Amino acid sequence: MKLLYLLVVIATLLSMKPHTPQSVTDSPGENAIFIVYGLKEGAKEPVKSLCADFSALVRSVRNRFPEQQASIVMGFGADAWKRLFPDQPVPQELKVFEPIAGARYTAPSTPGDLFFHIRAGRMGSCYDVAAILEDRLRDVIEPIDEVHGFRYLDGRAILGFVDGTENPAVDDEGYRHAVISAEPYFAGGSYAFVQKYLHDMAAWNALQTEEQERVIGRRKYNDRELTDEQKPANAHNAMTNIQDTAGNDLKIIRANMPFANTSKGEYGTYFIGYASTFTTIRRMLENMFIGQPEGNTDRLLEFSTAVTGTLFFIPSYELLAELGKEK
Numbered sequence: 001m002k003l004l005y006l007l008v009v010i011a012t013l014l015s016m017k018p019h020t021p022q023s024v025t026d027s028p029g030e031n032a033i034f035i036v037y038g039l040k041e042g043a044k045e046p047v048k049s050l051c052a053d054f055s056a057l058v059r060s061v062r063n064r065f066p067e068q069q070a071s072i073v074m075g076f077g078a079d080a081w082k083r084l085f086p087d088q089p090v091p092q093e094l095k096v097f098e099p100i101a102g103a104r105y106t107a108p109s110t111p112g113d114l115f116f117h118i119r120a121g122r123m124g125s126c127y128d129v130a131a132i133l134e135d136r137l138r139d140v141i142e143p144i145d146e147v148h149g150f151r152y153l154d155g156r157a158i159l160g161f162v163d164g165t166e167n168p169a170v171d172d173e174g175y176r177h178a179v180i181s182a183e184p185y186f187a188g189g190s191y192a193f194v195q196k197y198l199h200d201m202a203a204w205n206a207l208q209t210e211e212q213e214r215v216i217g218r219r220k221y222n223d224r225e226l227t228d229e230q231k232p233a234n235a236h237n238a239m240t241n242i243q244d245t246a247g248n249d250l251k252i253i254r255a256n257m258p259f260a261n262t263s264k265g266e267y268g269t270y271f272i273g274y275a276s277t278f279t280t281i282r283r284m285l286e287n288m289f290i291g292q293p294e295g296n297t298d299r300l301l302e303f304s305t306a307v308t309g310t311l312f313f314i315p316s317y318e319l320l321a322e323l324g325k326e327k
């Protein structure tokens with residue numbers, strides 16, 4: 001009985017601590033570097049030390065370049081979380097992403113232990129942060145993926161359409177959709193799902209603008225949404241607009257960035273969605289890749305191939321500090 005009482009007191013105290021989210025609701029920004037690392041043996045100490053210093057690192061970048069709205073987000077894959085912090089509970093939905101294989105399209109699952117999302121007004125500042133991180137972790141990391149994204153014109157995907165319009169506003173609504181509250185120990189954290197897409201630009205550019213608009217569900221020139229009569233059932237914004245059983249909109253915060261390597265013919269979108277529950281993102285993906293109803297897949301996938309897919313947990317600043325003190 002005493003033990004139960006003690007557990008309740010501890011749980012209450014934990015849930016009263018402040019839970020400050022990392023910069024998961026920031027806008028996509030001008031420049032971004034997305035880095036996914038694997039971790040080698042012996043990673044625990046350097047990663048713990050980075051966790052302990054992380055908020056100081058973010059403060060330093062912001063103080064040095066106040067005009068650049070710099071931000072850094074740090075996250076952990078499921079395997080790494082369990083390996084690095086075996087005594088910590090595991091966030092309810094932190095699992096290795098299970099691939100989604102529909103009849104026509106597949107969302108693959110690719111490995112990832114540690115994730116960084118670095119944003120700043122200038123790419124030089126993003127680089128500066130990436131170099132600091134690499135320097136601190138050099139002996140214990142192996143590279144898996146690194147993408148350098150840029151803001152394209154007025155915030156467009158490389159396909160030429162404005163991206164991010166339906167993101168929830170960065171106020172209470174944004175936090176409600178992007179930041180965990182239902183899991184008290186992990187309150188202030190988020191789930192982040194990243195997916196690198198490559199586009200078939202020749203096929204896309206061969207479409208008339210009106211047909212492209214029917215793929216996205218919005219006008220290209222001014223971003224106006226197509227009416228219900230104009231919008232096909234397989235338009236991207238029809239597939240990803242989802243509700244709960246009570247009819248409330250389920251949203252996520254996206255901070256996608258275009259990237260390109262024109263001489264190699266590589267044109268892409270780095271998709272990143274932050275959410276309070278991964279189930280929301282997974283439902284959107286299932287609609288896109290399996291179809292809603294089954295077989296009615298997202299037409300965007302005719303021109304876009306997902307080549308990576310990894311789920312990360314983004315702890316609050318307070319939990320990061322705790323991790324820094326782990327034995």
Ligand code: HEM
Nearest residue numbers: 157161162163164165166197237240241269271284285304
């Ligand atoms: C090739 C990759 C992708 C591209 C180029 C892309 C681009 C876009 C564009 C241009 C819009 C319309 C403007 C807006 O509301 O932001 C949009 C909407 C949206 N996308 Fe994507 N997207 C991609 C992948 C995804 C994925 C993988 C998800 C979810 C797992 C997703 C979720 C959404 C949501 C929730 C909306 C808003 C729907 C609404 O109107 O309510 N997108 N996307």
